[in-house]
Amino acid sequence: MATAAQPKQDLSHAPSVITLKGVNKWYGQFHVLSDINLDVKLGEKIVVCGPSGSGKSTLIRCINRLEEHQQGNIVVDGVTLSNDVKNIEAIRREVGMVFQSFNLFPHLTILENLTLAPIWVKKMPKKDAEEVAMNLLKRVRIPEQALKYPGQLSGGQQQRVAIARALCMRPKIMLFDEPTSALDPEMVKEVLDVMIELAREGMTMICVTHEMGFARAVADRVIFMDRGEIVEQNEPEAFFAHPKNERTKTFLGQILHH
Amino acid sequence: MADVLPGERPQLAPPVDDTGPLGWVRKNLFSSWGNGITTVVLIVAIGWILSGFLHWAVFTATFDAKSGAECRGHGACWALIREKYRYIFFGSFPYEQHWRPLFAVVAMLAMLILSSDRRMWNKRLIAIWGVGSFVAFLLMFGQIHISLGLILFVALAAGGLGMILRGAIATPGELNGWRALAAVGALGLIGRITGVIPTWSLAIAPLSYVETGLWGGIPVTLILATYGLVFAFPFGILLALGRRSNLPLIKGLCVGFIELIRGVPLISLLIMASVMLPLFLPSGMTIDKFLRAQVAVILFAGAYIAEIIRGGLQSLPKGQFEAADAMGLNYVQKTTLIILPQALRVVIPPLINTFIGFFKDTSLVLIIGIFDFLNTANQALVDPNWAGFPGEVYLFAAFIYFCFCYSMSRYSKHLEIELNKGTRR
Ligand SMILES: Nc1ncnc2c1ncn2[C@@H]1O[C@H](COP(=O)(O)OP(=O)(O)O)[C@@H](O)[C@H]1O
Ligand SMILES: [Mg+2]
Numbered sequence: 001m002a003t004a005a006q007p008k009q010d011l012s013h014a015p016s017v018i019t020l021k022g023v024n025k026w027y028g029q030f031h032v033l034s035d036i037n038l039d040v041k042l043g044e045k046i047v048v049c050g051p052s053g054s055g056k057s058t059l060i061r062c063i064n065r066l067e068e069h070q071q072g073n074i075v076v077d078g079v080t081l082s083n084d085v086k087n088i089e090a091i092r093r094e095v096g097m098v099f100q101s102f103n104l105f106p107h108l109t110i111l112e113n114l115t116l117a118p119i120w121v122k123k124m125p126k127k128d129a130e131e132v133a134m135n136l137l138k139r140v141r142i143p144e145q146a147l148k149y150p151g152q153l154s155g156g157q158q159q160r161v162a163i164a165r166a167l168c169m170r171p172k173i174m175l176f177d178e179p180t181s182a183l184d185p186e187m188v189k190e191v192l193d194v195m196i197e198l199a200r201e202g203m204t205m206i207c208v209t210h211e212m213g214f215a216r217a218v219a220d221r222v223i224f225m226d227r228g229e230i231v232e233q234n235e236p237e238a239f240f241a242h243p244k245n246e247r248t249k250t251f252l253g254q255i256l257h258h
Numbered sequence: 259m260a261d262v263l264p265g266e267r268p269q270l271a272p273p274v275d276d277t278g279p280l281g282w283v284r285k286n287l288f289s290s291w292g293n294g295i296t297t298v299v300l301i302v303a304i305g306w307i308l309s310g311f312l313h314w315a316v317f318t319a320t321f322d323a324k325s326g327a328e329c330r331g332h333g334a335c336w337a338l339i340r341e342k343y344r345y346i347f348f349g350s351f352p353y354e355q356h357w358r359p360l361f362a363v364v365a366m367l368a369m370l371i372l373s374s375d376r377r378m379w380n381k382r383l384i385a386i387w388g389v390g391s392f393v394a395f396l397l398m399f400g401q402i403h404i405s406l407g408l409i410l411f412v413a414l415a416a417g418g419l420g421m422i423l424r425g426a427i428a429t430p431g432e433l434n435g436w437r438a439l440a441a442v443g444a445l446g447l448i449g450r451i452t453g454v455i456p457t458w459s460l461a462i463a464p465l466s467y468v469e470t471g472l473w474g475g476i477p478v479t480l481i482l483a484t485y486g487l488v489f490a491f492p493f494g495i496l497l498a499l500g501r502r503s504n505l506p507l508i509k510g511l512c513v514g515f516i517e518l519i520r521g522v523p524l525i526s527l528l529i530m531a532s533v534m535l536p537l538f539l540p541s542g543m544t545i546d547k548f549l550r551a552q553v554a555v556i557l558f559a560g561a562y563i564a565e566i567i568r569g570g571l572q573s574l575p576k577g578q579f580e581a582a583d584a585m586g587l588n589y590v591q592k593t594t595l596i597i598l599p600q601a602l603r604v605v606i607p608p609l610i611n612t613f614i615g616f617f618k619d620t621s622l623v624l625i626i627g628i629f630d631f632l633n634t635a636n637q638a639l640v641d642p643n644w645a646g647f648p649g650e651v652y653l654f655a656a657f658i659y660f661c662f663c664y665s666m667s668r669y670s671k672h673l674e675i676e677l678n679k680g681t682r683r
Contacts, residue, residue, distance in 0.1 A: 066580055085588075092586035103581035107599050116595065117585040169585065 007235055008220050014041040016075075017173060017204055018063060023072035025058060032058050033069065034228040042172075045205045047215040047236070050225035051251060056208040059225065060175045063206070064095045077172055093121060096166030100178040102158045104150035110137070110161050111146040114168050122169065129168070136164040140194050156187030160194055167198075174198065176207040210255055212240065224248045326644040335647045339654050342638040346654070349474010349629040349637075358465065359477040362397040365390050366480050374669055376676065387488070398473060398481075400465030406458045407450050414443025422590065470548035474629030476658075478548075482620040482630060486555035487563075487613055493556060494563025499593060501568055512564070519561035525622050527554045532626035551623045559616050566608050570601035603677060610670035614663050631655065 018040035025033040032055045040046060048056050061067040062074060065081055065088045074081040076091045104113050114133035118124040124132070137143040140160040142153075150158055159179055166174060176195065180188045192214050199205060199218035209215070215222050215236050222239040224232045224247075232245045240256075243249045288294040318333030321340065329335035339346075348359045369390040372378055378386075396402055417440025424432065449455035473481075500512035519527070531554040532547060539545065574597060582592040624633035635655040639648055 064584055066583060089586050089588065092584060095584075097581075097584040099577060099581065101575075101577050103575075103577035105578065105581070105596055105600075107603065117587065120591050120595065121586045165585075 008045075008218075009043065011041040011044055011220060014043055016040065017042045017077055018206075019073070019075045020062075021073040023062065023069045023074060025062065025067065025069045025071075032228050033062070036072070036228075036230060038223075038230065040173075040204065040206065043202050043204055044220050045199050045203075045218050046207065046221050046223060047219040048206065048208045048223045048225060049210055049215070049251070049255075050231075054225045055228040056225050057177050060097075060177060060206055060208060063173075063175060064092055064097055066097075089121075093169060094172045095175060096169060096171035096173070097175045098159070098162050098166055098177065098179050100182050102150070102155070102162045102182070104158055104162060104165070106150050109147050109149055110142075110153070113150065113161060114165050117165070118168050133164070133168055136167050137161075139167075139197075140164045141190075154187060155183045156190045159183060159187075159191045163191075163194055163198070173204045173206070176205065176209065178208050178210075180209065180211060212256065216240070224251065226251070326646060329647065334650050335644075336650060338638070338644050338647050338650055341644065342641075342651075345475075346631070346634050346638050346651070347475045349478065349634045350472045351468060351474060351477075352466075352472070355466070355468065358397045358400070358468075359473070359475070362394040363477050363480060365394045365397070366477075366484055370484065376673075391485075394481075396462065396464070398477060399468060401461065401463035401467045404460040404462070406455070406460075407447065409460070410443045410446035410450060412443070413439050414447060417441070417443055423594070470546055473548065475631050475634045478623075478629060479617075479620055479631040482552060482555055482623060482628075483613075483617045485552060486559050486620065487616060489556045490559035490563050491609075493560035494567055495598065497560060497564035498567035498571060501564065502571060516561045516564050519558055520565070524554070524558050524619055525625055527558055528622060528626050530554075547626070548628060551626060551628050555616070555620060555623075558619075559612075562612055562616075563609065566605050566612060567601060569608075570603075570605035571597065573604050574600055606677060607670050607674040610666060610673065614666045614670075617662060617666070618659060631658065 016039050018038070020036050020038040023033055023036040024031070036059060048059065050056055058067055062069045062081075063076060068083075069081075077094045079087050079091055081087065081091065104110075105116070108116065111130060111133055114136065115126065115129040118129040118132060119126055134143060134146065137146055140163060142157055142160060145153055145157060145161070150161065153161065159182075163179075179195070180191050183191065188211070192211060195205075195207070195214065196218055205218075207214075207219075219236045221233055222236050223230055224239075224243075224245070226247050232239070232243065232248045239248075240252065243252055287297040314333040316333075319336050320329045320332050320334070321336050323329050323335065323337035326335065326338065329337060344353070344356060348356050351359050369387055372386060373383060392402075417436050417438070420428075420436030421433065421440060424436065428436070446455065450457075497512050497516055500508045501516065503509045503512070528551060531550040535550055536544065578596060578600065579592070582596045587595065621630055621632040623630050624636065629637065632655055635651050638651055639645070
């Protein structure tokens with residue numbers, strides 16, 4: 001464990017791909033994001049954790065504009081988020097998202113789920129899109145399911161399809177919102193394995209998860225959120241071994257000893 | 259039992275009690291004293307009514323008579339139906355030309371039956387409906403004049419739609435085709451309006467012209483119901499989508515329209531369309547009464563269909579919208595590729611049930627003097643020679659309506675089962 005305290009990769013010269021400055025968001029009176037500052041480098045892997053309701057989902061959903069922030073600045077891949085639909089669509093082409101509940105389209109086959117966005121958004125010829133899709137299905141190890149419908153697959157398989165679907169657009173950034181928390185325990189590993197592989201290939205990732213093994217294995221930085229604030233952030237070894245904030249300690253105590 | 263081999267069980271008859279027809283009767287109709295008495299009373303009542311009806315409708319009925327007088331004193335006067343059925347089916351359409359509405363009805367029924375097969379639900383169906391409708395209306399009118407303005411307008415609309423719907427995936431060549439079509443339509447229309455291009459129309463006139471005022475009976479009911487729904491359906495989809503819009507003006511308009519229409523009876527809409535609308539039109543301009551009634555039916559049905567479709571839209575999980583958004587699909591793509599296919603699948607059975615209602619509701623057009631099937635049946639009673647037999651005529655009309663509605667009802671059941679089988683959620 002001599003290298004444990006060493007960062008996984010040297011990102012000091014990497015360019016920033018996501019920058020949040022003083023971001024605030026309210027639901028009515030409820031302050032769901034308060035003064036968030038975050039800078040994500042190209043190729044960086046960030047794990048976000050924190051108690052339920054602390055604003056983790058809201059934070060990453062602001063990055064691809066599924067939610068609108070009310071104050072502050074969000075810049076993704078050089079584009080400042082605004083109400084301009086063109087900007088939003090440009091950013092969504094670069095940012096893939098994987099949801100807790102998969103959200104595959106039940107009326108389309110697996111292959112159609114994968115080729116939909118490349119064909120309609122990127123205007124890729126259908127044949128090329130299908131080739132890309134089949135390659136990605138091989139990568140997530142379910143090419144034989146291509147012609148089935150999502151309802152015929154297990155949860156773990158569906159989530160792998162969802163990851164492949166996001167990758168079909170060749171995104172620069174991947175957002176994961178608790179990708180394994182809706183899965184039966186025996187399926188968690190097959191999904192995490194795919195994510196770890198993706199991380200090793202250098203994808204920029206922000207991942208909301210409580211899988212601490214995953215955080216240790218791939219994260220460059222772990223962020224702890226509570227009540228809409230970023231309470232603490234550090235590289236994983238230090239974060240888990242020496243949490244500084246009381247709230248972090250309580251939270252880690254809860255999830256690590258259960 | 260000695261002759262039963264070891265390991266084999268003797269085939270005993272089941273207890274007599276609850277199998278076979280007798281067993282069924284005993285179990286279901288006479289399971290207790292009270293149940294038994296109810297059964298007997300009901301059987302006697304049904305038998306009494308049925309024998310009375312058969313006595314009137316069959317045993318003492320007159321099937322052949324020269325006038326109503328010959329029927330009097332006997333049972334049902336089916337001779338009246340025999341005498342009048344051509345009028346009841348086809349109204350005042352010129353008698354020797356009745357083959358035209360007959361084939362128009364056949365064409366429409368054929369299109370409806372073709373459309374009921376799920377395997378047919380693709381783009382070809384639209385072409386079938388286009389051609390079939392053209393044939394049906396050509397038969398009914400006899401002559402169709404398509405003005406240059408209309409042709410240009412259709413070119414513009416088709417080009418525009420092609421650009422919007424196919425814009426994202428068409429090859430450059432195809433896209434240029436749509437653009438050219440739209441441009442020709444737009445330029446031509448400008449030319450027409452400014453008078454640069456003279457008025458002209460394409461005349462297709464193989465038969466004698468029959469105006470809508472002479473149409474009647476089954477074709478009128480079928481046209482009002484079928485085309486009412488064919489147009490109300492996309493209109494209802496737009497209303498339902500508009501109702502969920504983020505733009506306050508569009509949302510307000512749609513909500514206002516839906517609530518307004520749902521708040522008034524169809525009769526009042528029809529009367530407004532027939533009496534009040536002409537008052538607002540510039541003098542000299544008239545809109546065919548039949549068309550006005552058709553539009554009223556479309557507006558009315560559209561509002562109801564919108565509410566049903568809204569239910570389907572609401573039944574979709576939020577995640578479907580979010581996943582589509584997150585992929586970068588735009589609003590039109592998200593709606594046509596993800597949302598509507600799923601929402602419509604959910605609402606098809608309730609939609610068909612409303613269709614049954616509208617099929618019957620079209621009979622209200624008799625209020626404004628359109629001779630739909632119920633109205634021609636009504637008019638058949640007016641003949642003094644055959645006065646005094648409303649029961650027969652209405653029974654006949656009811657029977658025809660029942661045939662249509664019952665088939666739709668069966669179809670709806672069938673489709674519900676089929677669609678549930680196909681849910682892959
Ligand atoms: N659309 C909404 N309207 C009102 N409150 C919301 C909405 N979405 C989320 N919230 C609230 O915001 C808080 C943060 O939600 P979320 O970001 O989903 O938390 P997390 O993902 O950390 O569990 C929660 O308390 C939740 O109830
Ligand atoms: Mg969450």
